[in-house]
Structure formats: C-alpha cells, structure tokens
Amino acid sequence: MNRKKKSIKEIWVPVAAILIFILIWQLICVFELVPGFMLPSPLDVGKAFVTDFPLLMHHAGITLLEAFFGLTIGVMLGFCCAALMDTFPVVKSALYPILVLTQTIPPVAIAPLLILWFSYGIWPKVILVVLVAFFPMAVGLLEGFQSVDSDLIRLMKSMKATKWQIFWKVKVPSALGNFFSGLKIAVSYSVVGAVIAEWLGGFIGLGVYMTRVKKSLSYDKMFAVILLVSAISLLLMAVVKVIQYKAMPWEHARKE
Amino acid sequence: MEKEILRAEHITKSYGEKQVLNDINFSLKEGELVCLLGVSGVGKTTLFNVLSGLTAPDKGKVLLASENGFTDITEKNGMLSYMLQKDLLLPHMHVVDNVALPLTLKGVPKKKARETASEYFRRFGLDGTQNKYPAQLSGGMRQRAALLRTYLCGNKVALLDEPFSALDTITKASLQEWFLEVMEDLGMSTIFITHDIDEAILLSDRIYMMTGSPATLTGEFRIEQPKPRNQSFTMTDEFLQYKKDIRRLLFVDQIAFS
Numbered sequence: 001m002n003r004k005k006k007s008i009k010e011i012w013v014p015v016a017a018i019l020i021f022i023l024i025w026q027l028i029c030v031f032e033l034v035p036g037f038m039l040p041s042p043l044d045v046g047k048a049f050v051t052d053f054p055l056l057m058h059h060a061g062i063t064l065l066e067a068f069f070g071l072t073i074g075v076m077l078g079f080c081c082a083a084l085m086d087t088f089p090v091v092k093s094a095l096y097p098i099l100v101l102t103q104t105i106p107p108v109a110i111a112p113l114l115i116l117w118f119s120y121g122i123w124p125k126v127i128l129v130v131l132v133a134f135f136p137m138a139v140g141l142l143e144g145f146q147s148v149d150s151d152l153i154r155l156m157k158s159m160k161a162t163k164w165q166i167f168w169k170v171k172v173p174s175a176l177g178n179f180f181s182g183l184k185i186a187v188s189y190s191v192v193g194a195v196i197a198e199w200l201g202g203f204i205g206l207g208v209y210m211t212r213v214k215k216s217l218s219y220d221k222m223f224a225v226i227l228l229v230s231a232i233s234l235l236l237m238a239v240v241k242v243i244q245y246k247a248m249p250w251e252h253a254r255k256e
Numbered sequence: 257m258e259k260e261i262l263r264a265e266h267i268t269k270s271y272g273e274k275q276v277l278n279d280i281n282f283s284l285k286e287g288e289l290v291c292l293l294g295v296s297g298v299g300k301t302t303l304f305n306v307l308s309g310l311t312a313p314d315k316g317k318v319l320l321a322s323e324n325g326f327t328d329i330t331e332k333n334g335m336l337s338y339m340l341q342k343d344l345l346l347p348h349m350h351v352v353d354n355v356a357l358p359l360t361l362k363g364v365p366k367k368k369a370r371e372t373a374s375e376y377f378r379r380f381g382l383d384g385t386q387n388k389y390p391a392q393l394s395g396g397m398r399q400r401a402a403l404l405r406t407y408l409c410g411n412k413v414a415l416l417d418e419p420f421s422a423l424d425t426i427t428k429a430s431l432q433e434w435f436l437e438v439m440e441d442l443g444m445s446t447i448f449i450t451h452d453i454d455e456a457i458l459l460s461d462r463i464y465m466m467t468g469s470p471a472t473l474t475g476e477f478r479i480e481q482p483k484p485r486n487q488s489f490t491m492t493d494e495f496l497q498y499k500k501d502i503r504r505l506l507f508v509d510q511i512a513f514s
C-alpha cells in the first residue's frame with residue numbers, strides 16, 4: 001500500500017504536472033494569447049521534431065561525439081587532479097583556488113577564445129566540454145577521497161598497507177558515490193557545453209542547427225531542438241544512474 | 257603462560273603542550289588477555305596507537321619477543337594486530353574479502369586468501385556470510401568478522417580497542433562468552449581496552465588501571481578465576497569483590513586528579 005502511494009507520488013504526480021503544463025501551453029496557443037510566431041504550440045513543436053528528425057539526429061551525433069570526448073577527458077583529468085590534491089596538500093593549496101576561479105567564468109565567454117585559438121573544428125568544442133565537466137568531477141572526487149573515515153586509514157596503516165593500497169582499496173571505492181554524483185552533473189553540462197560551443201562557431205552540431213533555425217525564425221524547430229537537448233541530458237543522466245546501480249551493488253544490498 | 261611476549265617501557269607521549277601518557281610500563285605474557293581499564297578520554301587509544309606503531313612516543317619503547325630476545329618495534333607498523341573500536345569493514349567488499357584483507361595486502365593471491373579466510377568462518381560463527389556485504393550483517397556478526405580479520409593479520413599480539421562497546425547488552429554478553437572461548441582456542445596474546453569494569457573482570461587475566469592526566473598505570477589486578485568463564489561468573493561474590501576493589505581505586509584516583 002505504501003509502495004503504491006509512493007509510486008503515485010514519485011511518478012504519476014510529476015507526469016500529471018507535465019501533462020497539465022503542456023495542455024495549458026496548447027490552450028494558450030489555440031486561443032492565441034501569445035502570437036504563434038513567438039510561441040509555437042506543442043503540436044507544432046512535435047510536427048517540427050518529426051519532420052526534421054533525420055537532420056536533428058545527424059547534428060545530435062556530432063554534438064554527442066564532442067560531449068563524449070570532452071566528458072571522457074574531463075573525467076580522467078578530474079580524477080587525476082583530485083588524486084593529486086588528496087595526496088599532496090601543497091597541490092591542493094595551489095590548485096583549488098584556481099579551480100574555483102575558473103568556475104566564475106561563464107563558458108559562453110570562453111567559447112569564442114577557444115574558436116580563435118583552435119579554429120572551427122571539433123576540438124574547441126571538446127575543450128569547452130572538458131572545462132565544464134572537469135570541475136564537478138575534481139571537486140566531487142576530492143570530497144570523496146577526503147571524507148574517508150580516518151580510523152579506516154589508521155586500520156589500513158596498522159596492517160602495513162601502502163599509500164597505493166589505501167588509495168585503491170579504500171579511497172577510490174569510498175569516493176564512488178561522489179564520483180557518480182559528479183558524473184551526473186558532468187554529463188548534463190557536457191551536452192549543454194557542446195551546444196554552447198557550437199553556437200559560437202562551427203559547421204555541424206545541435207548548436208549550429210539552433211542558430212540556423214533561429215535566424216530563419218523557425219521557433220517550432222528551435223523548441224524541438226531544445227527538447228532534444230533536454231531529452232539527451234536526461235537520458236545520459238539515467239544511463240549514469242544505471243551504471244552506478246551496477247557498479248555499487250553493496251548500496252542496494254543494504255536494503256534487501 | 258609465563259613467557260613475556262610484549263613489553264612497553266617508559267612510554268610518554270604529548271600532543272603539543274598537553275601530555276597524554278606519562279611513563280607507562282607494562283608487559284604481556286604469551287596467551288594472556290590483559291585489559292587496560294580507564295575512563296573515556298584518559299589516553300587508552302593513544303597508548304594503542306603508540307603500541308601499534310601508528311604514533312611515535314616522545315620517550316620509551318615497545319619491545320616484542322623474538323627468537324633473539326626482544327626486538328624494538330617502536331614506530332613499526334604491522335607488528336601487532338590492531339582492531340579499532342568500530343568494525344571498519346569495507347562496505348564495498350564481501351565479508352570474505354574484508355576478512356582476507358590482511359592477507360591480500362601482503363600480496364597473497366585473492367583466491368588463496370579467500371580460501372584461508374573461509375577456513376575460519378565456521379569457528380567464528382560466520383558460516384554462510386562469505387559472499388554477503390557488511391551492511392547485511394548484524395552488529396555482532398560484524399564484530400566477529402572484524403575479529404577474524406584481526407586474527408588473520410597473523411601477528412603474535414592483538415590490540416583490541418573497546419571491541420564490544422557499540423553493541424547492545426544482550427549481543428555484548430553472548431559475544432563476550434564466545435570471545436573467551438575463541439581466544440582460549442586460538443591462544444592469542446591480547447591487550448584490550450575497555451571502560452566497562454564488568455567486561456574487564458569477565459574477560460581478563462590481568463587488569464591495568466589507567467588513570468590521571470597525564471595517564472599512568474596506577475594499579476594491577478590479577479583475576480584468578482579459571483577459564484573458560486561465562487556470564488554466571490558475573491553473579492559471584494568474587495566478581496563483586498573484584499568490582500568493588502577496582503571501583504574504589506578508579507574513583508579515588510579520579511577524585512584525586514579532578
């Protein structure tokens with residue numbers, strides 16, 4: 001009974017809210033409370049999505065590729081950086097303020113510079129994704145490494161464990177929860193980061209598609225691509241959640 | 257039970273301005289179970305950290321019996337097996353891998369380490385838990401697993417820091433009886449910390465009283481009751497007499513130092 005109530009609360013309430021929102025949006029358009037060229041109706045957006053589906057997928061493939069490369073490099077760099085900051089306090093003192101400072105600079109401000117330095121190809125987009133994905137990973141992992149129970153470290157030392165063994169057997173598994181929390185943020189940032197980079201220069205990608213449909217005042221297509229970007233982000237976050245579930249079986253074994 | 261296996265000589269330790277331990281001297285004999293009894297915060301864990309090599313003493317040394325007399329093991333990790341207050345089982349590892357951890361850390365192949373650890377599961381009342389995660393075990397079972405891990409460290413002496421303090425009264429009582437049997441069986445030389453007078457009397461061959469600030473060892477009691485003991489010992493007049501004597505000494509010192 002409780003489970004049923006929970007599923008109503010957790011699934012059906014938000015679904016109903018979204019459906020009501022779409023219905024209100026459709027009614028606003030039907031009764032022309034807002035001019036159609038400014039706010040296309042959900043039905044128009046759906047039609048635009050279906051019509052342009054092959055083109056959208058073509059652009060999405062490139063955006064996903066940029067996001068994938070950027071995310072992979074960002075995650076690896078974030079891991080190495082967090083491990084170094086955890087192992088050497090002097091590295092943390094030197095790097096941490098710089099890391100925080102970089103987060104005050106909006107990606108939109110960096111993208112033109114990257115295009116200037118690395119031209120219009122895939123790399124300026126990948127680098128921007130690296131920059132946006134790196135921070136949540138580095139900070140999340142560092143917190144994970146440093147929140148390990150100090151008694152656990154004492155125990156490992158009393159068993160003559162090396163620093164390497166302590167890192168891999170205790171710190172890395174303990175930080176997995178933080179790793180996946182950071183990764184969920186990083187995957188959504190990576191798609192958005194790639195789209196932003198494409199806005200400011202390039203030949204292909206969802207950001208390029210977005211600027212083109214904006215110039216042709218095709219706002220139905222604009223909304224379609226926005227929905228697609230959201231859907232991709234949500235899907236990637238769900239994939240991370242599934243990987244986390246598989247990678248941390250002890251977390252749900254607890255609830256058995 | 258006569259041969260000395262461990263000696264602590266003139267252990268003194270300060271943290272900054274605050275002196276925690278002052279000239280601690282004691283010894284442990286082979287197969288003996290010695291208790292360090294004192295109130296919380298007196299410096300018992302600091303003493304264990306020094307004994308286990310995790311913390312360097314300001315003065316004094318820790319000596320372990322070896323083939324050629326005694327070897328100085330001060331500041332050497334891994335010479336004594338150490339079980340901390342919490343069970344500290346790694347949540348991501350199966351129970352068998354947790355227990356086998358001291359072996360895998362020494363480079364024993366995982367399969368061999370698991371086999372060795374599994375041989376002791378029945379004796380430690382852990383049969384059938386090999387492939388469970390620590391979160392799936394009760395508090396008592398977790399402590400048993402932690403104790404087996406401590407045993408598998410393979411050292412001559414075990415240090416147990418309040419091993420039963422986190423358990424409820426009933427679990428604690430049954431685990432204490434089991435502990436006495438298992439220690440008798442394995443013949444482990446053990447020093448354990450507690451602030452529970454009843455536990456100290458029930459489990460120990462000897463009790464050292466640790467009091468004052470900085471802490472010193474102010475008294476030594478020998479518990480003459482033969483082993484194996486069980487909870488019925490706690491109802492005897494002898495037990496009550498031990499308890500009275502210990503309380504008197506503890507509280508007199510506590511008042512004197514407060």
